Amino acid sequence: MQLAFEKSGGLLPAIIQDDRSGDVLMLGFMNAESLRLTQQSREVTFFSRSRNKLWKKGESSGHVLKVREVRVDCDADALLLRVNPVGPGVCHEGYRSCFFRSLDQAGSAQVITERAFAPDAAYRPQRPSSSGEVK
Amino acid sequence: MQLAFEKSGGLLPAIIQDDRSGDVLMLGFMNAESLRLTQQSREVTFFSRSRNKLWKKGESSGHVLKVREVRVDCDADALLLRVNPVGPGVCHEGYRSCFFRSLDQAGSAQVITERAFAPDAAYRPQRPSSSGEVK
Numbered sequence: 001m002q003l004a005f006e007k008s009g010g011l012l013p014a015i016i017q018d019d020r021s022g023d024v025l026m027l028g029f030m031n032a033e034s035l036r037l038t039q040q041s042r043e044v045t046f047f048s049r050s051r052n053k054l055w056k057k058g059e060s061s062g063h064v065l066k067v068r069e070v071r072v073d074c075d076a077d078a079l080l081l082r083v084n085p086v087g088p089g090v091c092h093e094g095y096r097s098c099f100f101r102s103l104d105q106a107g108s109a110q111v112i113t114e115r116a117f118a119p120d121a122a123y124r125p126q127r128p129s130s131s132g133e134v135k
Numbered sequence: 136m137q138l139a140f141e142k143s144g145g146l147l148p149a150i151i152q153d154d155r156s157g158d159v160l161m162l163g164f165m166n167a168e169s170l171r172l173t174q175q176s177r178e179v180t181f182f183s184r185s186r187n188k189l190w191k192k193g194e195s196s197g198h199v200l201k202v203r204e205v206r207v208d209c210d211a212d213a214l215l216l217r218v219n220p221v222g223p224g225v226c227h228e229g230y231r232s233c234f235f236r237s238l239d240q241a242g243s244a245q246v247i248t249e250r251a252f253a254p255d256a257a258y259r260p261q262r263p264s265s266s267g268e269v270k
Contacts, residue, residue: 023157102206105174
């Protein structure tokens, strides 16, 4: 089927949901090429808007996302990927899910889950940490 | 907290998840005003990109989304709303979730859930259907 990549400048939002728990883990963006690579390898590759290039999730941390199913919405302009995540979490801040904060009605954020891992160790394995502290 | 509305032209993707089942129901976009209205009324209002205006979900169908919780991701550029949906489904095509199709590796789509309601009846209550057929 034809996906509506042109609607958002070539990128579709891609929701990542844990296939076992149902938890929403993160949201990324995909262009046609990253979706093709994702389908082919069965591991998630996004298109990074900030770096303006393909971004294989887990390329530095090893926390890849194994694809169980790719769904598309009614307007063909959003994707939902059900995955089995490898490793303790997907968030570069050390949480299982990037959605680790709740917003109250006044707009204040509260962290609602525990950190699952030390992001320093996962994301900068070549640089020894002087303190071991989770930043 | 400050949300990164400027990153995507004033709009953040907002994932809608059923609070009870964990199913992802749809993805919409919110500007600051639609998020404010959503938080205030505890019912979801999006910003429609195609109509370029605020869009109270359920304004014509009555299928409003009662907000249980609003979450924000690590980069403050995506929202996750856990909701209790009113009515049989959120999709204008008559499904519980807008993500009613699965994409195979060749890019073909398969409908994977049953229709939950007749969209004609829900979305065009003033116009009698000549056939009663679900389009």
